[in-house]
Amino acid sequence: MTQTFTLDGKTVPFEDGQTIMQAATKAGVFIPHLCYHPEFKPHGSCKLCTVKVNGRQTASCTMRAMPGMVVESDTEEINAERRALTQMLFVEGNHFCPSCEKSGNCQLQATAYHLGMMSPHFDHFFPNRAVDASHPEVLLDFNRCILCSLCVRASRDVDGKNVFALSGRGIKTHLIVNAKSGRLGDTDFTLADKAAQVCPVGVILVKRKGFSVPIGERTYDKAPIAATVEGR
């Protein structure tokens, strides 16, 4: 017997142990997310995937599906809150899409389009963050970090290297690199690492490849992010 719950009125089947996000994705329903990645243990920090379960808000990437749950996701109220979170991420870092080589492949940008974000709304923080070009093959531009910790999890859980971690606290939380010098060039990081491929924004960038696919022909230029959901 397959178990089911309802998601925006639609019946969604799930298997034991699956989260709401996993079941929804399988069923072809897109729930916006940034720190969630199907290959890694869910983190639940960006809160973009928040849904209402039986009237209470919770992150769908960490919440296990239960039979008979009534889940709301694509409502004006929740999307407005997701839009505000996206705006918060934009003003927290330094995101200038027109000059960013990740433009068109960036999940933050694509999510902002999906949610109909028309302006950053809040005052920009304009933080002072450095760029690390010490590695021969990879550039780190911390200006765009949204602290999703996907690179942390990839390096730790897949590569077995712990190249990245979060340090600091609160608004001063930041990504650090596993070297006394604090520079990526002094770590054992390589282009073959899983951590080199998971950044949803433009922090971890492969050098000399930035514009090999021209703007206009990139992932989210071709189809909006909601259309990229696995189950479609």
Place this chain on the structure above:
Amino acid sequence: MALKEMHPEAVAGIVDRVVSRWRRDPTCMVQILREIQEACDWIPPEAIDRLQATLGVPRTKIEGVAGFYSFFYLQPRGRYRVLFSDNVTDRMQGNMALMERLCGSLWVEPGKVSEDGLVSIDKTSCTGMCDQGPGMLVNNLAITRLSVERIDQIAELIRNEVPLLDWPAEFFAVEDNIRKADILLASSMQPGDALRAARERVPSDGLAASNMRSWREGLPSGLGGPAAMLDEIKRANLRGRGGAGFTTGLKWEACRNAPLKAGQQRFVVCNADEGEPGTFKDRVLLTSYADLVFEGMTVAAYAIGARRGFLYLRGEYRYLLEPLNVVLERRRKDNLLGTNIIGIPGGDFDIEIHLGAGAYVCGEESALIESLEGKRGTPRNRPPFPVTNGYLDQPTIVNNVETFAAAALIALNGGEWYAGIGTKHSAGTKILSVSGDCERPGIYEYPFGVSVRQVLEDCGAKDTQAVQVSGPSGICVAPAEFDRVIGFEDIPTAGAFTIFDNSRDMFEVARNYVHFFQHESCGFCTPCRVGTSLLKNLMDKLHNGCGSPYDFAEIEKLNQLLQSMSHCGLGHTACNPVLDTIEKFRPAYEKHMRQADFEPAFDLDRALAAARQMTGRDDPAAHIIKEEFGEDA
């Protein structure tokens, strides 16, 4: 360079000593880092090199943990590290002027290290000395009752590089200030009384006594005591004293019934991370009633079948570590801790003290457990809850200091006795930490159900404008509500009772609390990390006279977002002080608006402040339209 230069080998020696004292156990990372810093004045890169090598923990993890806690320094700080407590009560007692005075006489800027590396001066969240403030920490040791004279003496002591141990003892004196005692504070219980009473209890037939599991799982004895003890706690209707008020009996029972996998055990954790600004009752309990607290923990261990316990003590109470360890040692000697406690076969339990390092969020139970495991204090995703998956993924109860003290009394006198005190929904007594504008600040113990008015009368408060009950995350009570009562059915509280008379600006009170939340947000989730900063900026905008009605709507919108989207209680409650004061003290906000309609947030003169500082100028020509700047300029 006058910084304490340490040879890498000397650092390695210190690290090795500390690491072996903590059993080379990486889960003790917070304790290891704390002791390294106590020896080196900061955490130098060489220490991290050595830790990495001896513990086999990657550098990123060590720096990630060290970077999380306010009291750990990855950059050199002064040999004297002065932190002024910055609760709203410290503000009311003039801490800012005192800090300015100390900075001036030692030639150092707030937040910076003096050029000779001698001293650094900064602010910190409430140090729990509100009844005898203003307070400060020097190298994490608490100093109370700051005054101009005392500040000048401190400046002299630092300038002459007098070791902290040789500073006048009265600087470090912390009074209990017990003003009203009830069953708990007036208890004459002798160490061991409660445990012996618990041992004698037999399960009553009327109550389903969970199961007959004894202290040590699988021990073939017919001990009914643990189950009977649990029933007493349930009968007492005891609820958690940390503020949330979860039923203690249910928590203990869930932990006791949680299945154990091979090699696992149960844990008892006492939450002494008393970080809510304005709360200081746990300080007093641990100073003068430590036996009661430890006995309560042991009773809990007996009831749920735990063999290890932790006291997680906030870093601000570092000075209590040695005295508490003396109490633990005595209890071991008296067979109240250790093996076969008071002759119960298999009755094994011991308690270890872990210190926090300046992180309010660690008062949240799952963040506290993360910190106990030597990690960043980030609240976990729940479920699962600590009662099944707590410390090192094993069943764990986390209770407040006062809850354990009450449990000891219940073990001694029975649940029925306890349930008869207080109100129907709130059994027993509550200890209030009274501070602010009153004649007799200190500790007051009342049966639940006491009115705000009664407390105000007892402590000698006059012309009271408002009371903030349970700190920034609690509620702000206006005079019209002074007949409301303390209890879970009306005003629940962790114990803070901060009084503001008519001379206080309630907007500034709320702004101080907002700054607190922004400083203490752990940064894990987007809404709290960014939202508390946005909120702080909005409050500062109002403070600067640039607020508009639009900002009130923005504040309300942020509040809604924080409440619905945040990961833990810190985010959920961070807007409480603002919303409460806007609702009840709107004129205080409006006083800060120069225009009822709109005022540009960009202020050219303020923007030039950095340039003025760089050029060392503050003459009229360095200002633009100076006369239009009000009191805040």
